[in-house]
Amino acid sequence: MFFQFIDILGTIAFAISGALVAMNKRMDPFGVLIIAFVTAVGGGTLRDVMIGIEPVSWMRNMTFVYVIIGSATFAVILKNRINYLRKSLFLFDTIGIALYTVVGVETGLIAGLHPLICIALGTMTACFGGVIRDILCNEIPVIFRKEIYATACILGGLTYFLLLQFLDEKNYLFIIAGLVVIIVRLVAVRFKISLPSLYKKDETSKLD
Amino acid sequence: MFFQFIDILGTIAFAISGALVAMNKRMDPFGVLIIAFVTAVGGGTLRDVMIGIEPVSWMRNMTFVYVIIGSATFAVILKNRINYLRKSLFLFDTIGIALYTVVGVETGLIAGLHPLICIALGTMTACFGGVIRDILCNEIPVIFRKEIYATACILGGLTYFLLLQFLDEKNYLFIIAGLVVIIVRLVAVRFKISLPSLYKKDETSKLD
Amino acid sequence: MFFQFIDILGTIAFAISGALVAMNKRMDPFGVLIIAFVTAVGGGTLRDVMIGIEPVSWMRNMTFVYVIIGSATFAVILKNRINYLRKSLFLFDTIGIALYTVVGVETGLIAGLHPLICIALGTMTACFGGVIRDILCNEIPVIFRKEIYATACILGGLTYFLLLQFLDEKNYLFIIAGLVVIIVRLVAVRFKISLPSLYKKDETSKLD
Numbered sequence: 001m002f003f004q005f006i007d008i009l010g011t012i013a014f015a016i017s018g019a020l021v022a023m024n025k026r027m028d029p030f031g032v033l034i035i036a037f038v039t040a041v042g043g044g045t046l047r048d049v050m051i052g053i054e055p056v057s058w059m060r061n062m063t064f065v066y067v068i069i070g071s072a073t074f075a076v077i078l079k080n081r082i083n084y085l086r087k088s089l090f091l092f093d094t095i096g097i098a099l100y101t102v103v104g105v106e107t108g109l110i111a112g113l114h115p116l117i118c119i120a121l122g123t124m125t126a127c128f129g130g131v132i133r134d135i136l137c138n139e140i141p142v143i144f145r146k147e148i149y150a151t152a153c154i155l156g157g158l159t160y161f162l163l164l165q166f167l168d169e170k171n172y173l174f175i176i177a178g179l180v181v182i183i184v185r186l187v188a189v190r191f192k193i194s195l196p197s198l199y200k201k202d203e204t205s206k207l208d
Numbered sequence: 209m210f211f212q213f214i215d216i217l218g219t220i221a222f223a224i225s226g227a228l229v230a231m232n233k234r235m236d237p238f239g240v241l242i243i244a245f246v247t248a249v250g251g252g253t254l255r256d257v258m259i260g261i262e263p264v265s266w267m268r269n270m271t272f273v274y275v276i277i278g279s280a281t282f283a284v285i286l287k288n289r290i291n292y293l294r295k296s297l298f299l300f301d302t303i304g305i306a307l308y309t310v311v312g313v314e315t316g317l318i319a320g321l322h323p324l325i326c327i328a329l330g331t332m333t334a335c336f337g338g339v340i341r342d343i344l345c346n347e348i349p350v351i352f353r354k355e356i357y358a359t360a361c362i363l364g365g366l367t368y369f370l371l372l373q374f375l376d377e378k379n380y381l382f383i384i385a386g387l388v389v390i391i392v393r394l395v396a397v398r399f400k401i402s403l404p405s406l407y408k409k410d411e412t413s414k415l416d
Numbered sequence: 417m418f419f420q421f422i423d424i425l426g427t428i429a430f431a432i433s434g435a436l437v438a439m440n441k442r443m444d445p446f447g448v449l450i451i452a453f454v455t456a457v458g459g460g461t462l463r464d465v466m467i468g469i470e471p472v473s474w475m476r477n478m479t480f481v482y483v484i485i486g487s488a489t490f491a492v493i494l495k496n497r498i499n500y501l502r503k504s505l506f507l508f509d510t511i512g513i514a515l516y517t518v519v520g521v522e523t524g525l526i527a528g529l530h531p532l533i534c535i536a537l538g539t540m541t542a543c544f545g546g547v548i549r550d551i552l553c554n555e556i557p558v559i560f561r562k563e564i565y566a567t568a569c570i571l572g573g574l575t576y577f578l579l580l581q582f583l584d585e586k587n588y589l590f591i592i593a594g595l596v597v598i599i600v601r602l603v604a605v606r607f608k609i610s611l612p613s614l615y616k617k618d619e620t621s622k623l624d
Contacts (some may be wrong), residue, residue, distance in 0.1 A: 028403035030359045037328075045258060050461060050469025054260025059325050076406060117475050120453075151446045195444035198492060236611035238567045245536075253466060262468025267533050284614060 002104060002124070002171045005058075007044075010099030014129050015040040015071035017092040021137045023079055035133060036072035041066070047104055047121050049050035051082055051111050093142065098181035099125035101153040102174045105160050119157030126153045126181075148188035151195065157179035176202070210312060210379045213263075214386075218307030219272055222337050223248040225281035225300040225413065229345045237389035243341060244280035248272070250337035254331050255312055259319050298397075305334035306389035309361040310382045313368050322384055327365030333387075334361045356392075356396035359403065418587045419522060423460075423473075426515030427480055430545050431487035434510075437553045439495055447624040452488035453547060456480070458545035461579040465535050467527050474575065506605070513542035514597035517569040519580055519591045521576050535573030542569045542597075564604035567611065572597035 018039030021033040024033040036162055048056040058064040104125030108118030127143050127150050134141040143149050156197045187193065209368040226247030230240040249344045257266040265273040288332055312333030316326030335351050335358050342349040351357050395401065434455030439450040457474045464472040474480040520541030524534030543566050544557050550557040559565050576593040583589055603609065 024404075026407055030362065030403060032406070034358060034396060049257055049465055050470065050472050050475065052260075052468075054258065054262075055319065056258050057322065059258065059321055062322055062324070065322075065324055065564060072585075079406075099458060111471065113471065113475055114481075115479055116478070137369065150450060151444075154446065168620055195446060197442075198448070198495075199442055231614065234613075234615055237614060238570065238611060240614070242566060257465055260468075261530065262466065262470075263527065264466050267466065269527055270530055270532065273530075273536075287614075356544055 002174065003103070006099050006174055008063065008067055008101045008105060010013050010096050011040045011067050012071045012098035013099065014016040015068040017089055017096055017114075017130070018133050019072045019075035020089045020092070021139065022078075022135055023076065025137050031078070032067065032076060033072050033138060036075070038136065039129045039133040040068050041069075042132040043100055043104070044129075046128050047107060047125045050124075051107070051113070051121070058186045084151040093130060094182055094185050097130070097149070097153055097185070098156065098178040098196045100126040100129070101156045101181050102178050105157050106170075106174070106175070113152065115161045119154060119161070122160075123150050123153040124156040126150075134187070148185060148194060152188070154179045155184050173195070210382065211390070214307050214382055215311045216243070216271065218304050218311060219248045219275050220279045221300045221304035221307065222269070223276040224283045224337070225297055226341050227283035228297045228300070229341055229362055231284065233344075233345050236386070240284060241277065241280050243344060244283070245276050245343065246338045247341040248276050248279075250340040251308055251312070251333040251335065252337075254266065254336050255333045257314060258332075259315070259321075259329070259361075261315075261319070279304055301338060302390055302393050305338070305341045305357070305361055306364065306386040307412050308334040308337070309364045309389050310368070310386050314378075314382070323369045327362060327369070330365040330368075331358050331361040333381065334358075356393060357400060360389045360392040363392050418590065420517050420521070420592055423519050423549040424479065424483055426512050426519060427483050428487045429508045429512035429515065431484045432491045433505055433512055433546070435488045435491035436495075436505045436508070437549055437555065439492065441553050441586045443553075445492070448492060449485065449488050451552060452491070453484050454552065455485050455545045455549040456487075459516055459520070459541040459543065460545075462544050463523060463541045466540075467523070467529070467537070469523075499601070509546060510598055510601050511570055513546070513565070513601070514572065514594040515517060516545070517572045518576070518594050519598050521573050521593070522586075522590070525596050527584040531577045538573040539566050539569040540575075542566075564610060567603065568597045568600040571600050577592060589621070 018036040019032050021039075022035035027035065041056075041064065044058065046057045048054065067172040102124040104122035105118045107125070108121040131141045131143050133139075139155070156177045159180045160173055163173055163176060223244040227240050229247075235243065249264075249272065252266065255265045256262065302359035309330040310363040312330035313326045314331040315333070321329070339349045339351050341347075364385045367388045370379055371381055371384060433451040434452040437455075438451035443451065457472075458478065460474065461472045462607050464470065469623070500512045517538040520538035520573045521534045524537040529537070547559050549555075554587045578590055579589055579592060
């Protein structure tokens with residue numbers, strides 16, 4: 001119940017983030033809807049297909065389709081009031097990856113998969129929709145910029161399994177793991193933290 | 209029977225369109241064959257995988273494989289007679305999306321999915337092969353140019369379900385829905401019709 | 417037994433090739449791990465999903481996950497000793513496609529598919545991981561450079577089915593088919609052999 005609620009909230013966040021990027025590229029109404037749709041269902045579709053949950057989730061539950069159409073319409077109508085697009089995009093995208101990480105991890109658990117696989121599924125669910133969104137809109141995929149992004153999802157997933165040893169109440173686990181994703185990403189972007197480099201400063205590329 | 213005939217016609221149209229783009233990029237013979245193949249089966253593969261029809265259609269029926277090899281060979285042999293490549297490409301691509309829209313919608317219906325999902329499946333079946341073709345050949349994907357493209361497929365799918373209320377004979381439905389796709393696209397390109405813009409003229413991008 | 421051994425060797429080769437390209441792009445540690453992972457499992461995932469083997473192989477057998485993490489770590493630690501990155505990359509990539517061609521063909525056979533489909537599956541298994549690796553790292557996908565690449569896999573697959581008429585011992589078949597892939601690619605790159613062109617020299621592109 002609470003789990004599906006998280007899934008729908010994530011869908012709203014990603015649908016809005018997709019619509020924002022598409023509108024910024026000045027796409028026509030159908031283009032905005034298609035990008036909103038792909039952003040919202042991309043990660044979950046990849047996850048479901050790889051696990052073998054078919055037809056994939058959004059095909060069996062029309063709620064997702066209506067929620068995406070509603071969210072995209074909402075973003076289009078309010079676009080002149082969403083003045084700070086870059087900030088809004090960051091906000092909805094961050095909420096989206098937090099919620100979808102939890103959804104992906106839990107879906108893997110329900111399918112009886114190994115914790116490491118579940119964390120990979122959570123990260124994929126969270127990141128893949130945004131990657132497709134950015135590729136289709138010809139932006140540099142958010143996952144390949146210098147920021148902490150997939151790493152936040154991996155840490156959220158790890159938190160989930162660490163706490164699973166101590167906590168029985170799943171709903172708290174969902175909330176805490178999601179908050180870890182959001183906080184890691186917020187702190188990393190705010191303080192420009194990145195992972196330690198593998199390379200010395202004066203080392204030049206050897207392939208080129 | 210007639211349904212499979214449409215599927216094969218669509219396969220021919222897309223295999224030729226793929227071969228044309230690949231030859232224009234001066235690919236070697238295997239490259240032309242691979243692009244023809246991917247263009248022809250890409251959309252249907254995505255559709256089948258998401259519904260859970262596996263192994264995907266073209267793996268279970270060798271007709272498709274032989275038809276694609278034949279069509280690509282045909283395109284290679286006749287390439288010097290196909291003088292107006294851009295027009296030929298437009299022609300085969302348009303026939304392809306019309307036929308595949310119908311195939312995708314009907315496949316969704318057979319799987320017992322909701323009409324809106326069927327229209328989405330029709331649009332994906334029609335558009336995805338061409339998108340992969342263009343990405344692999346480093347062309348701007350046809351779906352993201354300013355023309356009406358996916359919109360034509362969506363309208364064809366809507367027509368199908370509107371007429372389904374009144375018509376019993378599926379074969380007529382297939383033909384009418386396919387013609388709607390072709391006519392919408394032809395008229396839109398001929399008269400340079402595009403969807404109404406969401407943006408005011410003097411509005412500039414806020415993200416950049 | 418021997419078959420799974422080949423699969424794991426291929427996984428090691430591709431994980432290292434992925435880590436090398438990612439390090440050359442100076443990605444952070446998680447980025448290197450993710451690219452190693454995607455390169456190693458990409459082709460097999462596409463194959464499994466299209467056949468309907470789900471959850472896909474690497475989700476059901478943690479050996480693959482541990483092998484990939486180990487290989488990527490190994491590549492990171494030894495990176496300063498791997499002086500000739502381009503040569504190392506070529507080596508591991510070539511071993512990878514040889515082993516994965518065999519794995520893909522055999523997986524198709526086990527699923528009871530037609531020989532032509534099995535060859536297509538072998539080629540996909542071999543080539544797709546490298547294509548994703550190159551796209552994600554913003555390199556020109558190896559499959560679209562002028563060299564013989566997919567063609568070597570197709571020839572290896574053909575060899576497999578030709579010899580299947582005469583040889584009963586699968587393990588020999590695996591080795592011979594794999595060697596054909598490696599030799600074809602080595603010879604083609606060494607002597608700059610490419611497929612005969614479909615085009616006359618003075619022929620210019622008609623689409624542009």
